[in-house]
Amino acid sequence: MKRTVKLSINGTTYEREVEPRTLLVHFLRDELGLTGTHIGCDTSQCGACTVLVNGQSLKSCTAFAVQLNGSDVQTIEGLAKGGELHPIQQGFWEEHGLQCGYCTPGMIMQTVQLLNRNPNPSETEIRKGIEGNLCRCTGYQNIVKAVQWAAKHQADGAKEIPQGDAVKVDPAEIAPVP
Amino acid sequence: MAAPTYVGSRIKRREDPRLVTGNASYTDDMSFTGTVFLHMVRSPYAHANITRIDTSAAAKMTGVLAILTGEELQKNLAGPLPAVSIGGHPLTARYAIAVGRVRYVGEIVAAVVADSRYTARDAAEMVEVEYSELPVVIDMDKAAKGEPGLVHDEIPNNIVAELNFGNDVTDAFKEPEVLIEGRIVNQRLIPNPMENRVALAHYRPGEESLTLYMTTQNPHIARTLISGMVGIPEHKLRVIAPEVGGGFGAKIQTYPEEIIACYASKKLGHPVKWTETRSESFMATIHGRDNIDYFRIAAKKDGTITAMDCTIYANMGAYLQLLGTTIPLLRGVISTGPYAIPAAHFKALCVLTNTSPTDAYRGAGRPEATYMLERAMNMLADKLNMDPMEVRRKNFIQPDQFPYFNIVALNYDTGEYEVAMDKALEIFGYAEMRKLQEEGRKQGRYIGIGQSTYVEVCGLGPGSGMTTQRGYDCAVVRAELTGKVTVFTGVSPHGQGQETTFAQVVADEFGIPIEDVIIKHGDTEMTPYGMGTYGSRGTAVGGGALMLAVDTVKEKAKKIAAFQLEANEEDIIFEEGKFSVKGSPGKSLGWAEVCLKAYIDPKMAPVIEPGLEATRYFEPGNFVYPFGTHLCALEVDPTTGEITFLKYVAVDDCGRQLNPMIVEGQLHGGIAQGIAQAIYEEAVYDTQGQLISGTLMDYTVPTASELPSYTLDHTVTPTKVNPLGVKGIGEAGTIASTPVIVNAVLDALKPFGVTDMMMPLRPEKIWKAIQAHSQNGH
Numbered sequence: 001m002k003r004t005v006k007l008s009i010n011g012t013t014y015e016r017e018v019e020p021r022t023l024l025v026h027f028l029r030d031e032l033g034l035t036g037t038h039i040g041c042d043t044s045q046c047g048a049c050t051v052l053v054n055g056q057s058l059k060s061c062t063a064f065a066v067q068l069n070g071s072d073v074q075t076i077e078g079l080a081k082g083g084e085l086h087p088i089q090q091g092f093w094e095e096h097g098l099q100c101g102y103c104t105p106g107m108i109m110q111t112v113q114l115l116n117r118n119p120n121p122s123e124t125e126i127r128k129g130i131e132g133n134l135c136r137c138t139g140y141q142n143i144v145k146a147v148q149w150a151a152k153h154q155a156d157g158a159k160e161i162p163q164g165d166a167v168k169v170d171p172a173e174i175a176p177v178p
Numbered sequence: 179m180a181a182p183t184y185v186g187s188r189i190k191r192r193e194d195p196r197l198v199t200g201n202a203s204y205t206d207d208m209s210f211t212g213t214v215f216l217h218m219v220r221s222p223y224a225h226a227n228i229t230r231i232d233t234s235a236a237a238k239m240t241g242v243l244a245i246l247t248g249e250e251l252q253k254n255l256a257g258p259l260p261a262v263s264i265g266g267h268p269l270t271a272r273y274a275i276a277v278g279r280v281r282y283v284g285e286i287v288a289a290v291v292a293d294s295r296y297t298a299r300d301a302a303e304m305v306e307v308e309y310s311e312l313p314v315v316i317d318m319d320k321a322a323k324g325e326p327g328l329v330h331d332e333i334p335n336n337i338v339a340e341l342n343f344g345n346d347v348t349d350a351f352k353e354p355e356v357l358i359e360g361r362i363v364n365q366r367l368i369p370n371p372m373e374n375r376v377a378l379a380h381y382r383p384g385e386e387s388l389t390l391y392m393t394t395q396n397p398h399i400a401r402t403l404i405s406g407m408v409g410i411p412e413h414k415l416r417v418i419a420p421e422v423g424g425g426f427g428a429k430i431q432t433y434p435e436e437i438i439a440c441y442a443s444k445k446l447g448h449p450v451k452w453t454e455t456r457s458e459s460f461m462a463t464i465h466g467r468d469n470i471d472y473f474r475i476a477a478k479k480d481g482t483i484t485a486m487d488c489t490i491y492a493n494m495g496a497y498l499q500l501l502g503t504t505i506p507l508l509r510g511v512i513s514t515g516p517y518a519i520p521a522a523h524f525k526a527l528c529v530l531t532n533t534s535p536t537d538a539y540r541g542a543g544r545p546e547a548t549y550m551l552e553r554a555m556n557m558l559a560d561k562l563n564m565d566p567m568e569v570r571r572k573n574f575i576q577p578d579q580f581p582y583f584n585i586v587a588l589n590y591d592t593g594e595y596e597v598a599m600d601k602a603l604e605i606f607g608y609a610e611m612r613k614l615q616e617e618g619r620k621q622g623r624y625i626g627i628g629q630s631t632y633v634e635v636c637g638l639g640p641g642s643g644m645t646t647q648r649g650y651d652c653a654v655v656r657a658e659l660t661g662k663v664t665v666f667t668g669v670s671p672h673g674q675g676q677e678t679t680f681a682q683v684v685a686d687e688f689g690i691p692i693e694d695v696i697i698k699h700g701d702t703e704m705t706p707y708g709m710g711t712y713g714s715r716g717t718a719v720g721g722g723a724l725m726l727a728v729d730t731v732k733e734k735a736k737k738i739a740a741f742q743l744e745a746n747e748e749d750i751i752f753e754e755g756k757f758s759v760k761g762s763p764g765k766s767l768g769w770a771e772v773c774l775k776a777y778i779d780p781k782m783a784p785v786i787e788p789g790l791e792a793t794r795y796f797e798p799g800n801f802v803y804p805f806g807t808h809l810c811a812l813e814v815d816p817t818t819g820e821i822t823f824l825k826y827v828a829v830d831d832c833g834r835q836l837n838p839m840i841v842e843g844q845l846h847g848g849i850a851q852g853i854a855q856a857i858y859e860e861a862v863y864d865t866q867g868q869l870i871s872g873t874l875m876d877y878t879v880p881t882a883s884e885l886p887s888y889t890l891d892h893t894v895t896p897t898k899v900n901p902l903g904v905k906g907i908g909e910a911g912t913i914a915s916t917p918v919i920v921n922a923v924l925d926a927l928k929p930f931g932v933t934d935m936m937m938p939l940r941p942e943k944i945w946k947a948i949q950a951h952s953q954n955g956h
Contacts, residue, residue, distance in 0.1 A: 019296065026295070035207035036200015038423070040372045041456035045874035048372060076200035089198040093190055096843045100673030101197030102372040102423030108198065127882040134874070136372050136424050137673050139850030140882040142843060 005065045009034065010078025020066050024058075025049040027065035028075060036076040036105050040134070047133030050106035051075045057113040059106075059132070076105035079112070088112060088150040097146030099137035107133045111147050120151055184682035184692055188839040191678045192692075202421040205376035205391045206453050213378070214243055216439055216452040217298035219288040219305045220461065221280035224316075224532040224867020225329070226309035228278055231288060236304035241297040243446055245305065246289040248277035251441060260403045260432060261498040264507055267339035270330050270530065272497040274407075274434035274441075280309070281329055281496035282532050283867055284461025289438050291450060314867045315532045318470055318491045322529050329496055329530040338494060339503045339528040343510040343586040350485030350521035354476030358557050363936050364546045366468035366493065366861040367854075368871075369539045370879050373423020374454035375463060377436040379443035387414040388443065392436050395425040395670055396710025401702045403432040403500075408440045419700035422672030426851070427538035428463050429672070430712050431500045435462070460872045465861055466539020468493035469506070471550045481564055481572040485521040488513060488550065492528050495535035503528045505536070508543030508635070511587035515551045516595045516633040516805055517573040522585045532867045538712065540851055541912045544634045552630045552917035556924070560933070566921070567603065570631045571596060588635055590803045591897055594831070598893045599631055602807035602829040605891055611811050611825070619929060624814045625824065626926025628918040630807070636906035637718030637802040637899070638709075650797035651720040652706045655684065655727040657735070657790035659777040661770030663688060663695045665727075668708015669720035670700045674844070674908060676716055679836040680724055683902070687728045688769055689755025706793055714804075714906020717836065718899070722796035725901035730792035735772050738790070741782055742767055742775055802897055802905035806830035808849070808914040814926040819945030821857065821923065823886035828914065831893045832907040841907050842890050848911020849888055854880050855912075856919035860938050878938075927951075 002017040009032065016031050028034045028051070037060060040048030049060040052074040079086040088111045091097065098104040107130060114121060114129035121129060126147045127140065135143060196202045233245040251274050258271040275286045288305050292298035313327035315336060320326065324335040351357075378391040388410050394400045394417065401417040408415075422429065435452050443450040454462065473488040492506040506526035513524045555573075559566040574595040575582050582590045608627070615625040639649035654666040663684055669676060677697045685692040698704055708720070732752060739757035740747040749760040758766040767775075775782065776790040811824040828845060835841045858878035862870040871877040878884075896903050916937070923939050924932060930951040935943065 021296070029207075030295070034200075035203070038204070038373070039206070039453075040374070040423075041874045043456065043873045043875045045879075046372060046456070076198075080199050085195070085198065092198050093194040096191065096839050098194060098197055099675070099843060099847065100372065100422065100424040101193070101202055102204065104197055105200045123887075131881040131883040134372065134879050134881060136370055136426070136851075136879065137847045138843060139846035139848075139888070140885055141846045141887045143882065144887070 003066050005069050007065070007068060008072045010074055018065055020064060022065045023061055024063045024065045024068060025060035028060060034075050034077055038102055038105060040102065045134065046103070047110060048103050048106040050109045050133060052109055052112060057110050076109060079108065087153040088115070091146040091150035091153065095142050095145040095149050097138065097143045103133060103135045107135065107143060111150065114147065115151055115154060119155060121147070184685050185836050187682070187837065189678055189682055189692065189837055191675050192681060193675065193677050204373055204421045204423055205378055205393050208378055208391055208420065209451065210380055210449040213449040213451050214291050214293055214446065215295045215298040216442055216450050217290050217302045218286045218435065218458070219290065219302045219307065221276065221283060221285045221287050223280060223309050223311055224283050224314045225312040226280050227312065228276065228280060228287060228307060229310050230308040232306040233288065235306070236290060236301040239297065239301050239304065241293040242290065242301045243293065244291040244442065246275060246438065246442065248273055248275040248287070251275050251438070252277050255437065255441065256407050256409060259407070259434065261500055261502050262504055264339065264341065264503050267503065268333060270333070270338065270497045274437045282534050283869060284458070284534060286434055289442070291442050291446060295453070314865065316863050316865055316867055318493050318529050318531060321531050322491060322527060329532060333530060336530040337527050338498065338530055341503065341507055341510055341526040342524070343513070344523040345521060345585060347485045347487045347521045347523045351474065351476050351487065354484065355479045356477045356558070356561060358475040358554055358561060360473055360554065360557065362471040362473070362550050362553060364467045364469040364471065364549055365937050366536070367466045367539055367859050368460055368861050368877055369426045369428035369463065369466060371424030371426055371428055374456055374459045375429065375433065375435065376453050377439040378449060378451045379439040380449040381443040381447065383447050385414070387416070388440055389416045389418065390436065390440060391418045391420055393422050393429050394419045395422070395429045395672060395712050397670055397700055397702050398668065398707050399710060400432055404437060404440060407437050408444065410440070410444070416703045419670050425672050426540040427466065427542055427712060430538055431464055457873050460877065461534055461869055464499055464537040464539070465495065465534050466536055467546060468536055469546045473550060473554060475554050475558060477558055479562065481558065481562055481569045483517060483519050483573050486514060486519050487523045489525045489527070492526050493533065493536055494528050494530055495533045496530065497535050499535040499537040501537050505538055505543045509547045512544055512633070512635045513547045513551070513586055514584045515548060516575060516593065516631055518575045518579065519585065524586055533863055540848065541909045542713070544909065544913045545852065545916055548630065548632045548913050549917045552632070553920065556629070556921050566629050567599065567608070570629070571599065589800060590633065591800055591899055592895050593633060593803060593805055594893065594895045595631060595805055598805060598829045598831055599807040601891060601893060602809050602827050605829065605889060606809040606825065606827040608809065624816055624926040624929065626812055626814065626922040626924065628810045628920065628922025628925060630914045630918040630921070632914045633803050633805040634910055634913045635801045635803055636714035636909060637798060638713040638715045639801050640799055641797045648797060649709065650795050651708045651723045652793065652795045653720065653723040653727040654706060654791065654793045655724070655731050657731055657773045657776070659774055661690065661694065661773040663690070665695065665697045665724065666705040667697060667699045667720050667724065668705050669716040670708070670710045671716055672711065674711060674716050675837065675840040676720065679717060679840060680721065682836055683721065683724060684728060689753070690769055714908040717902065717904050718802050718906050719796060719798060721902045721904060722798060722900040723794055726794035726796050727792040730794055731790060734790055738772050738776050738782065738786060739767050741786060796900070798899050800899045802833070802899050804830065804832045804905040804907060804910050806910065806914060808918045810918045810922045812922050812926065814923060814944060816948050819941035819943070819948065826886055826888045828888055828911070829891045829893060830907065830910055831895050832910065833894060833897050833905040834903040835892065836902070836904065844907045845890055845911040846888060848909060849915040850880065850885050852912040852915030853885060853919055856916045856937055857939050858884065
C-alpha cells in the first residue's frame with residue numbers, strides 16, 4: 001500500500017515509505033519534522049503551507065508527496081544561510097511584517113517567488129503577488145513594506161535566492177502537480 | 179529613574195528571529211513518543227435527538243485505540259462546561275460530548291483516538307449516528323418568541339438573560355425636537371486566527387500529572403477550569419501556551435476538545451493530540467457579534483442629544499460559552515460612547531439559537547456599541563442637515579467634565595476627544611475632501627466620506643465595579659546572579675509583542691542593555707497566576723504588575739547597595755544602572771555588582787536575605803479608555819458597486835506608547851478586521867442551521883488586494899490608572915473602523931437616495947441598492 005517517495009528538501013535528500021494520500025505538508029511536518037511550514041486551512045485558501053517546488057511556489061496542502069517524487073523542495077527552514085537571515089526574512093523583521101507569525105513562513109516563501117519574477121514590484125503588484133496568502137494580524141500594510149525592504153536590499157546585491165545545492169535525485173515518476 | 183532609552187523607541191521585535199526562520203514551536207509542531215491522534219465526530223444537524231450511536235465498525239479498524247461517547251464522559255467528568263453567569267441568570271448545560279441531543283451543526287457526538295491523524299479521520303467516518311430532527315431555531319426575532327421551538331426546554335422564549343443599564347428615559351422622549359429611530363444589524367463574524375485550535379495532552383501515569391499544550395490566550399484560567407472538569411488537581415496540571423498563532427478572543431475559551439484530549443490521555447496513558455481543521459474551526463470555535471439593535475435618539479434642533487434608548491437582541495448561539503452574556507454587557511456599559519448624553523437606557527436580550535456559540539471576538543461588544551452610535555450620529559446629522567463632525571463636536575464630553583460618569587455604568591478617567599478629532603481632520607484634509615466630493619458629483623463620481631469618533635473601555639480590569647471577579651495580573655522580576663534579568667509575566671502574548679515592550683521597560687528601569695533581559699510567558703508551572711491576554715489588557719495590566727515588581731527589586735537592590743557602600747539607604751541614588759551615594763560621587767556600584775553581592779556576599783548574611791527577585795500583582799482601580807477619530811474617503815463605482823479607497827486616517831490615543839511600531843501594527847490589523855466586517859465578512863446560516871459560509875472559500879477573510887494602507891497619528895492623554903500610563907490598543911482599530919466605512923459608502927450613495935444598507939457592503943449589494951433607487955426615479 002505504501003509507496004516510496006524521494007525528495008530533495010533544502011538540499012538534503014530524503015526517502016520515505018508513505019501512504020499515497022500523504023499530503024506534501026504532512027510529509028514535511030510529520031515525516032521529516034520540518035514544522036516551519038504551517039497548516040491554516042483545508043481548502044487551499046490561506047497559503048500558510050507555501051513552499052517552493054522546483055523554484056515555484058506551491059501550497060503544500062494541494063499536492064501528494066508521491067506526486068512530487070524527485071522534486072527539489074525549499075521550505076522556510078532552508079532560507080537563512082550560515083546563521084544569516086535572507087533579505088526577505090530580514091525585511092519582515094525590519095518592517096514589523098508579522099505579529100503572531102503563523103502565516104509568516106508561507107508569506108515569505110511566496111515573496112521569494114514574487115521577487116524572483118519581479119525584482120522591483122509596485123505596491124499593487126506586491127498586494128496581487130501575495131493575495132494567495134492570508135494574514136489576520138497585520139492588515140498587510142507592513143507586509144507590503146517588508147517586501148519593499150527586501151526588494152531594495154536584494155537589488156543592492158545583498159544575496160542570491162538560495163537554490164537547492166543538493167545532489168539531484170532521479171526525477172522518475174513525476175506526476176503533474178494539479 | 180534612568181533616562182529612557184528603549185521605551186518610546188521603535189525597537190525591532192525580539193520574537194521575530196524564531197518566527198521568520200520557522201523555528202518557533204506552535205502546539206501542532208510538538209509531539210512526544212507514543213503520541214496518538216484524536217478526531218471528532220460532529221453533528222450534521224442543527225437540532226436533533228440522538229437516537230443511536232454505533233461505534234462497532236470504527237472500533238474494529240486497525241490502529242483505533244478508543245471511541246468516546248457522551249455517556250462515558252458524563253460519567254467521568256465533573257459536569258457541564260464552565261460559563262460566567264451575570265447576576266445569577268441560568269446557564270445552559272453543555273457537555274464535552276453531546277448527551278442525547280445536539281443543538282448546532284458541529285456539536286461533538288463522539289470522539290475517536292487512533293495511531294495516526296489519517297486513521298482517526300477514517301474511523302470517525304465509520305461511526306454511525308442516527309438522529310431524529312427537532313425544529314431548528316435560527317431567526318432571532320422569532321427565537322425570542324419561542325418560535326419554532328426551544329433550544330433548551332428549561333429556558334422560556336429562548337431568552338437566557340436580560341441585562342439593563344442606565345436610567346429612565348420615558349420623560350426624555352416626550353416631545354423631542356428631533357427623533358431618530360432605527361434597526362441595525364451587526365452581522366455574525368468568525369474570528370479565524372490563522373492557527374486553528376490544537377491541544378496536546380500528555381498524562382504521566384506514575385505521577386498522575388498532566389501537561390496540556392494548547393492554543394490559549396490564558397493558560398492559568400484554562401488550567402483552573404480544565405482541572406475541575408477532568409479531575410486532575412490544579413497543582414498536577416500544567417498548561418503551556420507555546421507559540422500561539424493569533425487569538426482575537428477565540429482562544430479565551432475552554433472548549434470541549436481540550437477536555438476530551440485530557441480525558442483520553444488519562445484513560446489511555448498516551449500523549450493525545452487534537453488538531454482542528456479550518457472547516458471544523460468554522461463550526462467548533464466561537465463566533466462573534468450577531469446583534470440586532472432597535473434604537474431611538476432624541477435631540478435638540480442644534481444637534482445636542484438629549485436621550486438614547488436602545489434594545490438589542492444578542493445571539494448567544496446554542497450554549498453560553500465561557501464569557502457569553504459578558505459580551506452584550508461590555509456593549510451596554512460603553513453604549514453612550516464619547517458623548518455627554520444625559521439620559522440613556524440600554525437593554526440586552528440574550529437569545530439562544532441553534533447556531534455555534536458566540537463569545538468575545540476582537541472588540542467584544544464595543545464594536546457593536548460603536549457601530550450603532552456612529553451610524554446614529556450620521557443619521558442625526560443628515561436629518562439636521564449638519565456635517566457629521568459638527569454633530570459629534572456638539573456632543574463630546576468636555577475635558578473639564580472628567581472624571582465623567584457615562585450614565586450607563588462607567589467612570590471615564592480622562593479624555594480630550596476634540597484634540598484627536600481636530601488632528602484627524604487636519605491630516606485628512608476634511609474641507610478639501612468635501613470640495614473634491616462636490617466636484618466629483620458634478621462629474622458623475624461618487625466619493626463618500628466616513629467618520630467615527632469612538633471611546634472604548636479596556637484593560638480588564640478593576641477588581642470591583644463592573645466585573646464579575648477580581649481583575650489583575652502578575653509579574654516576577656528576577657535579577658540573576660550575573661546581572662541578567664528574567665521576567666515571568668502572567669499575560670500570554672500571541673502576537674502583541676510583550677517580549678519586546680516589557681524588555682524595553684525593564685532595561686530602562688535597571689539601566690541595562692535590552693539583551694540582558696528576557697521575558698517568559700505562557701507556562702503555568704513557570705509564571706504566577708495571571709489572567710492572560712485579551713480585552714486589550716496585556717500592557718495596561720500586565721505592564722502594571724511588571725512595574726510594581728521592578729520597583730520592589732529596586733528597593734532591595736538599594737538596600738544591598740547601601741550595605742555595600744556603607745551608606746544610608748535613603749542616600750542611595752540609582753541612575754543609569756549605577757548605585758551611588760548622595761554627596762559622595764566617588765562611591766558607586768554597578769547593577770551587576772549589586773546582583774552578584776545579593777547572591778554570594780556572606781557579610782550580608784545576618785542582615786539581608788539572599789536573592790534579588792520580586793513577585794507582584796497589579797489590580798487597577800479602573801478600566802482604561804482609549805479614544806480617537808477615524809476618517810475615510812472612498813469612491814464607489816456605480817456600474818459595478820466596487821469600492822476604491824482614497825484615504826484612511828486614524829488618530830488614536832492609547833496614552834504613552836512603549837513602542838510606536840508595535841502600536842501601529844496593532845492598529846493596522848485592528849482597522850483591517852473592522853473594515854472586513856463592513857465590506858467582506860458574514861457568517862450565514864440557512865433556515866436549517868447549516869453554516870453556508872463554512873470554509874475560507876465561502877467566508878471572505880480579506881487578502882492584501884482588498885485592503886488599503888492607513889495614515890496613522892496619535893495624541894497622548896495621560897492616564898493614572900496604571901503605573902506605565904498606557905491604554906490598550908489591541909481592539910481600538912476594530913472598534914473604530916467598521917462605521918467609518920459604512921458611513922463613507924452611504925455618503926457616496928447619497929445622490930441615489932440610499933440611506934441605509936446592511937453589512938457587509940459587497941459590490942453586488944451596493945450595485946443592487948443603486949439599481950433599486952435609480953428605478954425609483956433617482
